Amino acid sequence: MRPYVRLFLRYLPLIAGLLILAVAATLVPWSKVLPYLGRLSPFELGLLTLGGGLYYLGRIVRYWVMLRMLGLYVAFGKVAIACLVAQPVAVLPGGELYRGAMLKRYGNVSLKDAAPTVLAQSIAESFGLLIVALLGITVLRQYLTIVLGIAAAFVAVWVFIRWHDAHTSHKWLNKLPWVNVSRSWVQSFLGKNRKLLTGWNFVILLLASFITTFAGIVILYIAGFAIGVELSFFAAAMAFAVPTVLELVSFLPGGLGVHEGLSVGILTLFGIDLPSAVALTIIVRLFTLGIGFPIGFAAMAWDRFRGFEHFD
Numbered sequence: 001m002r003p004y005v006r007l008f009l010r011y012l013p014l015i016a017g018l019l020i021l022a023v024a025a026t027l028v029p030w031s032k033v034l035p036y037l038g039r040l041s042p043f044e045l046g047l048l049t050l051g052g053g054l055y056y057l058g059r060i061v062r063y064w065v066m067l068r069m070l071g072l073y074v075a076f077g078k079v080a081i082a083c084l085v086a087q088p089v090a091v092l093p094g095g096e097l098y099r100g101a102m103l104k105r106y107g108n109v110s111l112k113d114a115a116p117t118v119l120a121q122s123i124a125e126s127f128g129l130l131i132v133a134l135l136g137i138t139v140l141r142q143y144l145t146i147v148l149g150i151a152a153a154f155v156a157v158w159v160f161i162r163w164h165d166a167h168t169s170h171k172w173l174n175k176l177p178w179v180n181v182s183r184s185w186v187q188s189f190l191g192k193n194r195k196l197l198t199g200w201n202f203v204i205l206l207l208a209s210f211i212t213t214f215a216g217i218v219i220l221y222i223a224g225f226a227i228g229v230e231l232s233f234f235a236a237a238m239a240f241a242v243p244t245v246l247e248l249v250s251f252l253p254g255g256l257g258v259h260e261g262l263s264v265g266i267l268t269l270f271g272i273d274l275p276s277a278v279a280l281t282i283i284v285r286l287f288t289l290g291i292g293f294p295i296g297f298a299a300m301a302w303d304r305f306r307g308f309e310h311f312d
Contacts, residue, residue, distance in 0.1 A: 020257025036279035051219040052291035058211030074107035082106040084299035087292035116192035128209035129241040136238040223283040
């Protein structure tokens with residue numbers, strides 16, 4: 001395969017997400033959206049920034065806990081710098097693998113050991129989000145069938161990881177393009193995920209996932225209050241949780257296009273007008289996904305200033 005074709009296929013998910021956003025942007029009444037964004041006061045911007053910081057703190061805590069569960073006792077500061085430095089690359093294809101490379105660089109954690117944390121954290125976060133969504137449904141009494149269907153799909157994935165045979169997984173994985181992994185690698189990967197996703201380990205990861213989920217909900221709730229939109233806490237929980245769960249299975253980096261469309265759609269289902277729904281979605285994405293860029297670059301500068309020990 002020619003190099004430029006390989007490069008195109010590598011970045012196809014990112015291109016697809018950006019195209020979805022570009023097409024959707026043509027349907028947005030920007031003249032009505034932008035005034036909402038201008039209503040944010042310095043105090044509210046400060047609260048939203050704190051929420052964004054809590055969002056990333058929760059992710060760092062989860063990675064740190066997972067590594068300890070796997071017997072890898074890396075200092076919290078090194079896990080933090082590894083996660084944050086990788087954040088500006090997270091929206092690119094393979095961004096999570098780059099996070100694994102940074103864990104190797106700062107914490108001397110091999111990619112083989114770091115890889116299972118990628119899947120485990122996604123599943124733990126998804127279950128946490130689904131619990132929040134189901135709680136919102138219980139209160140709001142809306143869209144029960146949809147969320148139960150999504151929850152059933154994630155339970156099926158959890159069951160697959162818990163009891164699936166490594167031999168079969170190895171066989172099918174190596175049929176994928178550009179994939180060539182050993183059976184021992186697959187066995188190790190599944191074994192470590194089973195360790196992370198069963199018993200008290202899974203309960204602890206689930207509790208840790210609520211930090212990021214709570215931060216995201218609070219960001220949406222504060223944004224609604226700031227621009228004058230009536231949004232209950234449980235509606236905010238639904239509007240944040242469902243798009244975030246589905247972004248994790250969209251295979252688009254950062255869920256670009258998918259998260260935004262679902263967020264706007266769910267908010268309008270709750271009776272919020274389109275300009276307000278778009279403004280709320282933009283604010284949430286700025287203080288969850290977007291804020292990761294300045295935080296990541298700040299972490300890079302901090303690394304240069306402090307001179308963290310590198311293992312590469």
